[in-house]
Amino acid sequence: MTETNNRKLLQGNQATALGALAAGCRFFAGYPITPSTEIAETMALELPKVGGRFIQMEDEIASISAIIGASVAGAKSMTATSGPGFSLMQEGLGYAYMAEVPCVTVNVMRGGPSTGLPTKVAQADVMQAKWGTHGDYFPIVLCPSSVKDCFDITVKAFNLAEKYRNPVIVLSDEVIGHMREIVVLPDPSTLQLIERKKPNVPPEWYKHFQITADFTSPMASFGQGYRFHLTGLTHDERGFPTSNSETIAAKLDKLKLKIERHVDDIVECRQYQCEDANIVLFAYGSVARAARQAVIESRKKRLRVGLFQPVTLWPFPEEQLRRMTQKAKLVIVAELNQGQMIGDVRRVCKDKIRVIGLNRYDGELITPEQILNLIKEDH
Amino acid sequence: MADTIRPKKEKAAVEESLFTSGHRACAGCGEALGAKLVMDAAGPDTIVATSTGCLEVFSTPYPESAWRMPWIHSLFENSSAVASGVEVALKALGRKGNTKIIAQGGDGGTADIGIGCLSGMLERGHEILYVCYDNEAYMNTGVQRSGLTPFDAHTTTSPSGKISFGNQRPKKTLLDIAAAHNIPYAATASVAYPADLQRKVKKALATPGPTFIHLHVPCPLGWGYKAELTLEIARIAIDTGLFPLVEIEWGKVTRVRKITKDKKPVEEYLKPQSRFRHLFASEDGKKELAKIQAIADANIAKYGLV
Numbered sequence: 239m240t241e242t243n244n245r246k247l248l249q250g251n252q253a254t255a256l257g258a259l260a261a262g263c264r265f266f267a268g269y270p271i272t273p274s275t276e277i278a279e280t281m282a283l284e285l286p287k288v289g290g291r292f293i294q295m296e297d298e299i300a301s302i303s304a305i306i307g308a309s310v311a312g313a314k315s316m317t318a319t320s321g322p323g324f325s326l327m328q329e330g331l332g333y334a335y336m337a338e339v340p341c342v343t344v345n346v347m348r349g350g351p352s353t354g355l356p357t358k359v360a361q362a363d364v365m366q367a368k369w370g371t372h373g374d375y376f377p378i379v380l381c382p383s384s385v386k387d388c389f390d391i392t393v394k395a396f397n398l399a400e401k402y403r404n405p406v407i408v409l410s411d412e413v414i415g416h417m418r419e420i421v422v423l424p425d426p427s428t429l430q431l432i433e434r435k436k437p438n439v440p441p442e443w444y445k446h447f448q449i450t451a452d453f454t455s456p457m458a459s460f461g462q463g464y465r466f467h468l469t470g471l472t473h474d475e476r477g478f479p480t481s482n483s484e485t486i487a488a489k490l491d492k493l494k495l496k497i498e499r500h501v502d503d504i505v506e507c508r509q510y511q512c513e514d515a516n517i518v519l520f521a522y523g524s525v526a527r528a529a530r531q532a533v534i535e536s537r538k539k540r541l542r543v544g545l546f547q548p549v550t551l552w553p554f555p556e557e558q559l560r561r562m563t564q565k566a567k568l569v570i571v572a573e574l575n576q577g578q579m580i581g582d583v584r585r586v587c588k589d590k591i592r593v594i595g596l597n598r599y600d601g602e603l604i605t606p607e608q609i610l611n612l613i614k615e616d617h
Numbered sequence: 618m619a620d621t622i623r624p625k626k627e628k629a630a631v632e633e634s635l636f637t638s639g640h641r642a643c644a645g646c647g648e649a650l651g652a653k654l655v656m657d658a659a660g661p662d663t664i665v666a667t668s669t670g671c672l673e674v675f676s677t678p679y680p681e682s683a684w685r686m687p688w689i690h691s692l693f694e695n696s697s698a699v700a701s702g703v704e705v706a707l708k709a710l711g712r713k714g715n716t717k718i719i720a721q722g723g724d725g726g727t728a729d730i731g732i733g734c735l736s737g738m739l740e741r742g743h744e745i746l747y748v749c750y751d752n753e754a755y756m757n758t759g760v761q762r763s764g765l766t767p768f769d770a771h772t773t774t775s776p777s778g779k780i781s782f783g784n785q786r787p788k789k790t791l792l793d794i795a796a797a798h799n800i801p802y803a804a805t806a807s808v809a810y811p812a813d814l815q816r817k818v819k820k821a822l823a824t825p826g827p828t829f830i831h832l833h834v835p836c837p838l839g840w841g842y843k844a845e846l847t848l849e850i851a852r853i854a855i856d857t858g859l860f861p862l863v864e865i866e867w868g869k870v871t872r873v874r875k876i877t878k879d880k881k882p883v884e885e886y887l888k889p890q891s892r893f894r895h896l897f898a899s900e901d902g903k904k905e906l907a908k909i910q911a912i913a914d915a916n917i918a919k920y921g922l923v
Contacts, residue, residue, distance in 0.1 A: 269730070270758040278774055282775070296732070297694060322693065352692070353669055
């Protein structure tokens with residue numbers, strides 16, 4: 239297929255759906271909610287064409303539960319929602335972390351709390367994506383900043399979910415989800431797709447939560463001859479509930495280590511002119527676009543400004559940020575909330591670098607001018 | 618002297634509805650008409666909890682409200698739970714008096730995401746009237762199917778095409794679900810018959826205990842018909858047997874609206890609506906029409922409508 243055939247004018251939400259299909263997603267369960275509904279609508283149209291299934295659920299609690307069930311049955315599965323629905327999904331997400339069920343949840347962020355601003359942009363679910371459900375767990379959270387990103391990052395989300403048997407969250411936002419850009423989609427046959435590890439032992443030896451060298455256990459599906467016990471209760475390697483303190487600690491260590499030991503594999507960051515920058519902009523999602531423009535404008539004025547853009551928000555890209563701020567005297571964290579990622583940026587920069595926030599939470603985007611004005615004020 | 622001062626005679630004003638005009642509903646909106654009729658039947662001494670949905674959005678654009686009574690927007694699923702709290706607190710504070718409480722939501726907010734909270738409200742026996750405004754899909758988010766979307770209707774999440782005739786499941790029997798809680802009064806109603814609707818609202822509010830009204834409210838935008846046809850569409854839904862008008866008290870059907878003289882084939886209802894257009898485009902569509910006629914006939918037989 240030639241490149242021109244793959245040139246498409248797409249909305250971010252459509253690209254997310256197409257990315258999921260290209261990654262092998264064959265099951266989608268969802269519930270209508272602005273500004274994510276186009277993902278469900280696209281899946282409703284496209285999934286039957288590739289032999290997949292779309293079902294509309296009665297709410298978001300049911301949606302996250304259905305994709306857990308589908309994943310355990312062996313299908314790559316996804317749901318999509320926005321803030322209020324993401325809140326309802328937290329219980330199900332907790333189960334998926336505990337039972338180590340690979341699945342992808344897209345949250346197209348809108349203003350909150352509660353019903354908030356259904357049609358306006360925000361980035362205020364960043365901490366909810368990390369801490370939304372109770373207990374210790376280690377989410378993988380990815381953040382697109384363009385229509386093409388919506389496609390690529392959704393593919394990556396499925397790969398990471400399958401590789402680490404973990405739920406993966408894609409934090410898109412209203413601007414990214416609804417904007418349209420011309421994109422060239424890759425030929426699906428050229429994509430590198432990762433499938434979950436399958437057991438290679440006789441069924442009687444199989445342990446669904448076996449602690450392996452990389453802490454990720456092979457995963458059998460229902461109906462393949464392997465017996466296993468699945469529960470949200472803290473369990474041993476076979477999946478049975480336990481109150482043995484050593485087993486409990488081993489399970490929670492496993493959840494932690496399978497992510498922590500592979501941070502370098504999971505984390506993706508972008509940097510733009512950070513090498514010599516004494517002012518580093520920290521921005522993600524839709525704000526990263528304005529920040530990049532601010533860097534371009536600043537460089538014209540011979541200001542040494544750079545952009546650090548985490549694509550992986552969680553686990554937090556500590557090492558990468560440290561490397562990219564070696565010459566920095568100031569880090570400006572620009573985000574569409576009252577200051578969420580800035581806490582972790584401060585933790586990494588400690589007292590060595592001044593960290594200030596540029597926050598907007600009125601439903602509008604941060605503009606390059608706002609960033610430039612802040613840079614000017616500081617000079 | 619003060620007692621000789623008489624109030625000035627005011628010009629007789631047009632009596633204003635408790636659900637005032639000036640809201641942002643589409644032309645021909647059945648739900649707006651329904652809300653106006655329900656509120657005016659309930660009267661001013663009424664507290665209203667409304668779920669997320671079209672009704673909430675078009676009636677409360679900043680900085681205006683169409684509600685001339687105490688009104689609260691709940692979340693999507695829980696107007697019945699919020700109303701439960703209001704009712705119990707008023708009783709506990711000794712302020713309930715004759716104040717009436719209405720919880721309401723759309724078809725999605727009632728039959729899908731809100732059915733758990735509704736069931737709890739009915740089971741606990743609160744003195745609340747729940748009104749479900751059924752426009753048969755999620756209209757606020759752009760026409761996605763709900764549990765009350767009729768069989769074979771096209772929506773954006775039940776698209777019709779080569780491999781599908783649209784929504785593959787029949788409409789949930791919401792009235793039966795509510796009545797199965799053995800509540801004193803459950804009824805269906807339609808904006809096609811305003812007097813009948815208002816009588817039912819008054820009856821429900823005069824009945825002690827939880828009561829329920831399933832109100833059929835056509836949506837020109839989502840169903841794809843001309844805005845001036847709302848009442849006609851609503852009427853034909855009843856005359857075909859697709860939306861029977863029924864009252865159930867303590868689990869027993871006590872009253873139905875007969876359609877003996879008016880009975881119409883389902884095609885008359887389906888044809889003016891673009892959500893059913895695909896059924897008239899092929900030979901296979903005729904088989905589907907027969908299935909929908911069977912649904913209507915089953916309703917007619919179930920409630921003895923002819």
